[in-house]
Amino acid sequence: MPEGKTVSVRPGVTVLAAARQSGVHIPTRCGGKMGCLMCKVKLTEEESSHVLPPKEEERRKLGTLIDEGIRFSCQTVVHDHVQVEVPEDPLKAAVRRQLESARNRDREDFI
């Protein structure tokens, strides 16, 4: 989510690897070593039971974000069907908001 892409992977694969396999871009710089802290994804509470629980280092690095369902995709290991939300890239989000704003202005000018 939000692209609605689906991919089948074997249990034991990370969410980051599954995303790459499905063509979903998750930003990273450390290659999955939990060094860049860029690969955050969001899971609902129900979905969290479909992945292995976070290890202590991941818990420590995420802090209170873990209570909101945030995980590092490179550390999140799938063991059942799971739906993951990939937050929108901040730059893409800014461009999308500007385009929507311009579109709304054009509509108002037309009316």
Ligand code: FES
């Ligand atoms: S890929 Fe860098 S923290 Fe996950």
